[in-house]
Amino acid sequence: MQNIKCNIARIRNLTNGLSCLNTSACPEIFSTGMAELDTHLGGGLRTKAVHEIFAADTAQSQAADGFALGLALRAKPKSMVWVMQTRAFPEAGVPYGPGVEDWGLETRSLVLVMVRDTAHLLSASEEALASGAVDAVLMSAWGEGPAFTLTASRRLALAATRGGSTGFFVRAAARPASSAAETRWRVRAAPSMPLEAQAPGLSALAVELLRSKSGSPCGEWIVEWDRETRTFIAPSTPRSLVSVSADRAQETGQGNRRAA
Numbered sequence: 001m002q003n004i005k006c007n008i009a010r011i012r013n014l015t016n017g018l019s020c021l022n023t024s025a026c027p028e029i030f031s032t033g034m035a036e037l038d039t040h041l042g043g044g045l046r047t048k049a050v051h052e053i054f055a056a057d058t059a060q061s062q063a064a065d066g067f068a069l070g071l072a073l074r075a076k077p078k079s080m081v082w083v084m085q086t087r088a089f090p091e092a093g094v095p096y097g098p099g100v101e102d103w104g105l106e107t108r109s110l111v112l113v114m115v116r117d118t119a120h121l122l123s124a125s126e127e128a129l130a131s132g133a134v135d136a137v138l139m140s141a142w143g144e145g146p147a148f149t150l151t152a153s154r155r156l157a158l159a160a161t162r163g164g165s166t167g168f169f170v171r172a173a174a175r176p177a178s179s180a181a182e183t184r185w186r187v188r189a190a191p192s193m194p195l196e197a198q199a200p201g202l203s204a205l206a207v208e209l210l211r212s213k214s215g216s217p218c219g220e221w222i223v224e225w226d227r228e229t230r231t232f233i234a235p236s237t238p239r240s241l242v243s244v245s246a247d248r249a250q251e252t253g254q255g256n257r258r259a260a
Contacts (some may be wrong), residue, residue, distance in 0.1 A: 002146075013105075017085070021048070021191065028046065028047060028048075028077070029042075029043050029044040029045060029046055029047065030044050030045055030047055030074050030075045030166075031043070031044040032035065032044060032045065032071070032074055032223075033074060033132045033229075033230075033231030033232045033233065034223055034231075034232045034233055034234055035234075036219070036221065036234060037221055037223065037232065039215050040209075040216055040217075040219055041183075041209075041212070042214055042216060045071065045165075045182070045183060046182050046214075047075060047166045048160055048164055048165065048166060048168060049157060049160055049161070049167070049181075049182035050129075050153070050156050050157050050160050050163050050166075050167035050168075050169055050180070050181050050182060051071065051166075051167065051168050051169070051182055051183045051184075051185070052169045052171065052176075052179060052181035052183065052184040052185065053068045053071075053168060053169065053170045053171070053184075053185045053186075053187055054170075054171045054172075054174065054175075054176055054185065054186045054187070054210075055170070055171070055172040055173070055186075055187060055188075056186050056187060056188035056206075057188070058091060058172060058173045060172075060187060060188045060189060061088060061092040061140075061142070061170070061172035061173075062092055062093075062170060062189075063187050063188055063189040063205055064170045064171075064187040064205065064243040065092075065138075065140055065170055066101045066103065066187075066205065067098075067185070067187045067205050067207055067223075068138055068140075068168040068169075068170045069103055069104075069105060069138060069168075070103070070104075070225050070230075070232060071168055072103060072136040072138050072166070072168050073103075073104050073156075073230050074230070074231065074232070075135065075136055075166050076135075077109070077135030077136035077137075077166075078109060078135055079109050079110075079111075079133070079134045079135055080109060080110050080111070080134060080135065080136045080137070080138065081110075081111045081112075081125075081128040081134050081136075081137045081138070082107070082110060082111070082112050082113070082114060082137075082138040082139075082140070083113045083114075083115060083121055083124045083125045083137065083138070083140070084112065084113070084114050084115070084140045084141045085114075085115055085116070085117075085121050085140060085141050085142045086114050086115065086116050086119065087116070087142040087143060088140060088141075088142035088172060091142070091172075091173075092142075092172070092194075094168050094174070100225060103109070103225070103227060104227050104230040109199060111134075113128075117145075117147075118141060118143075118145040118147040119147050121139060121141055121150050122147055122148075122155075122156070125137055125139045125156060125159075125167065125169075126149075126155055126156055126159045127159075128163075128165070129159035129160045129162075129163050129165045129167050130159035130160075130162050130163040130165075131163055131165075132163045132164060132165075133163075134163075134165055135164075135165055135166065135232060136165060136166050136167075136168065137160075137165055137166070137167045137168070138167075138168045138170070138171060139167065139169045141169070141170065141171050141172070141174070142172050142173055142174075143172075143173045143174060144173070144174050144175070148171075148174070149257070150177075150178045150179060150180065152216065153169075153178075153179035153181060154180040155180075156169070156180070157181070157182075158179040169181065170240060176210060176211075181211075181213075182212070182213050182214075183209065183211065183212045183213070183216075184209075184210040184211040184212075184215065185207055185208060185209055185210060186207075186208045186210055186233060187205055187206070187208070188205070188206050189204070189205060189206070190204040190205055190206045190222050191204060192204045192224075193195055193224075193236060198255060201224075201225065202224040202225060202226060202227075202233075203225045203227075204222060204223070204224050204225075204235060205222070205223050205224075205225070206220065206221075206222055207220070207221055207222075207223055208220040208221075221234075222234075222235050223235075224236075
């Protein structure tokens with residue numbers, strides 16, 4: 001925990017006076033970049049809140065991380081903390097610097113914190129959210145655990161409001177449960193559509209809105225991530241979607257290629 005505190009202090013000094021924290025200039029919502037999705041959400045997603053992203057199954061953890069990272073970048077953070085639970089590494093692997101940069105994140109603005117258990121993940125994430133030093137906090141957790149309680153989620157939400165930060169909580173190998181998250185999503189990879197001359201296409205994701213505190217109805221979309229413009233866009237070729245209920249998460253995403 002001492003290293004976490006040192007990192008938070010360091011990034012507070014680096015971003016002092018730069019970040020938009022608890023001021024009238026801060027936007028209350030940020031756009032996903034995809035007009036259809038933004039309209040459904042009433043303009044976009046709330047800042048200074050925590051958004052919850054579930055991987056459709058254990059093979060989709062990278063897709064969930066990719067969606068969360070894209071949302072975090074859409075919030076236009078000057079600084080970001082990414083707290084990762086090392087239990088995920090044997091299944092999902094360790095973040096690859098060039099790949100993360102290719103997704104659109106400048107790693108010099110990132111503080112990466114690795115923790116082993118859920119208690120330390122929640123503690124480090126809460127401290128980062130409440131610090132006032134960072135604009136976005138990405139949290140990657142693995143598995144179920146007694147520490148993931150409604151009270152714990154409320155603490156994260158309050159910390160985000162207090163610190164003026166936006167949190168993106170990725171859950172893999174876990175089922176949705178009661179929480180204080182502003183929105184809840186389920187994500188899986190979708191087939192990428194090739195470009196001209198069969199060049200690799202944009203990374204595609206199937207994202208499903210399971211819950212929104214603002215009252216936006218549930219829905220599912222295929223989105224593509226444009227790395228050059230750092231925005232989600234609608235796919236150029238329409239694709240059919242079949243909505244899947246939350247209790248069938250393990251049956252979705254089979255055979256799809258990972259997007260991130």
